[in-house]
Amino acid sequence: MKKTLILFTTLALMAFGYIGFTGDPVRIPASRQRxxxxxxxxxxxxxxxYVRSGIPLNLFRMGFTKYDSSLLPRTGINANIPYEFNALPTAKGGVIVAPNCLQCHAMPFDGKLVIGLGNANIDFTPGRGINAASMSMMERMLKNNFPQDYEAAKTFLNVSRTIAPDLVADVRGVNLADHLAALLVAHRDPQTFRWSDTPMLAKNHAVVPTDTPPWWLLKKKNAMFYNGFGRGDFGRFLMASNLLTTGDTLESRDVDAHMPDLLAYLYSLEAPKYPNAIDKPLAAKGKQVFEKSCASCHGTYGPNGKYPNLLIPGATIQTDSLLYSSNYSTPQFVNWFNRSWFRTGDHPAVLAPFNGYVAPPLDGIWITAPYLHNGSVPSLDALLNSSTRPRYWSRDFKKPQYNYGSPGWVYKAETAAGKTTIYNTDLPGYSNRGHYFGDALSNDQRKAVIEYLKTL
Known part of the structure; x- marks a missing residue:
């Protein structure tokens, strides 16, 4: 009876796209993209x-008084708007300001905006993210005094107020995109995308932190997300921000029509080049070590480089498992997606969870600190030498400093946690364990590999 139950459970998981119960790496097949x-x-x-409701422009300007609009020069009503927002005309002749994709997928680095670089300074900690009380106050004020503005803002305000209490991180610098998606789909009908103030799915109380991966890697990948479970049409995943304010799938179809262009732009992005001098003889030695010790998972580079697109089982990689295990412990969100509008039509998408993570391409790795999928390791040196990884560490978010010699953030090892600016690897989902492969290398070999990684 027990064996029968195990077999039935395994077959059921496979039927819903759940894979990855073996100990061997799994190659991800390619999907046709638009x-x-x-x-x-x-x-x-x-x-x-793609986000069609937001804050009226006059109120937005009251709240955002200090920003550098020159980071992303734009024209028209967007000329003096921060890069992470889009200004949009309303049907009543007004202007609203809505968040755009660059909230998470761009970051100023050495005075320049790097589009495609994950925002390592993002802040979802208490008092810094969406504030439910502020949204409620703004909603009442607009409704009573500016009804036309309220009509354009009400969807954004209502959704934000509803999800705000659950969209909170313990530490600054981690992204909560996975949790945000789970909160949004819990309130939306999978076929129509219509919103319900009352959740239709049980909440997932595990807030999973991630480090936003760079966009320029996408053209090499056969699946999206750290656990490689985003299969099929990438455009359907890229438009996920539309779930924040969409009225229904009619609006989402219109947004979906733009996704081939957006994906083509993301495919055009290249990793930023390392700006300083590279020790070429040392890098050449590092390449030899890398291709012997690392390339089987992370690929080779140069004109004839190849990327294998492998999923590495959790038992092998040994990094924090909360991200992939939550897809099994709370399968309602995966099941929602796999029976939703996203899986319909001639370019469907599907989620196929796996017990482990993708070994990503490493183009531009010098600029993408912190490392591991949850951003728990501040530097490449610590990534390759686990004995040097700090249990608690902090960095300066106001005046960030980057270490170009051994790429990563200039950080301070702390003796205790407590502040939201201190990364705490004791928290669920925040562990810095795993990826111990660099420990087998000598100090000289690690130094050489790091020099080589600067060339990618």
């Missing part, structure tokens, strides 16, 4: 209406 015009994709990214 590609359009990269120039149009950029325009839609920084001017587009």
């Amino acid at each position: 590609l359009g015009n990269p120039k149009k994709g950029f325009e839609y990214l920084v001017y587009g209406d």
Whole structure:
């Protein structure tokens, strides 16, 4: 009876796309993608209406008084808007300001905006993210005094107020995109995307932290997300921010039509080049070590480079498991997606969970600290030498400093946690364990590998 139950459970999981119960790496097959015009994709990214409700412009300017609009020069009503927001005209002749994709997928680095670089300074800690009380107050004020503005803002305000209490991180610098998606789908009908103030799915109380991966890696990958469970049409995943304010799937179809252009733009992005001098003889030695010790998972580089697209089982990689295990402990969110509008039509997408993580390409790894999927390791040196990883560490978010010699953030090892600016690896989902492969290398070999990684 027990064996029969195990067999039935395994078959059921496979039927819903759940894979990864073996100990061997799994190769991810490629999927056909829709590609359009990269120039149009950029325009839609920084001017587009994929989030169609937001804050009235006059109120937005009252709250955002200090920002550098020159980081992303734009024209028209977006000329003096922070890069992480898009200004949009309303049907009543007004203007609203809505968050755009660059909230998570761009970051100022040495005075320049790097589009595609994950925002390692993002802040979802208490008092810094969406504030439910503020949204309620703004909602009442607009409704009573500016009814036309309220109509354009009410969806954004209502959704934000509903999800705000649960969208909170313990530490600054981690992204809560997975948790945000789970909160949004819990309130939306999978076929129509219509919103319900009352959740239709049980909440997942595990808030999973991630470090936003760089966009320029996407063109090499056959699946999206750290656990490689985003299969099929990438455009369907790229438009997920539309779930924040969409009225129904009719609106979502319109947004979906722009996704081939957006994906083409993301495919056009290249990793930033390391700006300082590289010790070429040392890098050449590092390449030899890398190709012997690392390339089987992370691929080779250069004109004839190849990326294997492998999923590495959790038992092998040994990094924090909360991200992938939550797909099994709370399967209602995966099941929602796999029976939703996203899986319909001639370019469907599907979620296929796996007990482990993708070994990612490493292009531009010098600029993408912190490391591991949850951003728990501050530098490449610590990534390759686990004995040096700090249990608690902090960095300066106001005046960030980057270590170009051994790439990563300039950080301070702390003796205790407590502040939201201190990364605490004791917290669930925040562990810095795993990826111990560099421990087998000598100090000289690690130094050489790091020098080589600067060339990617």
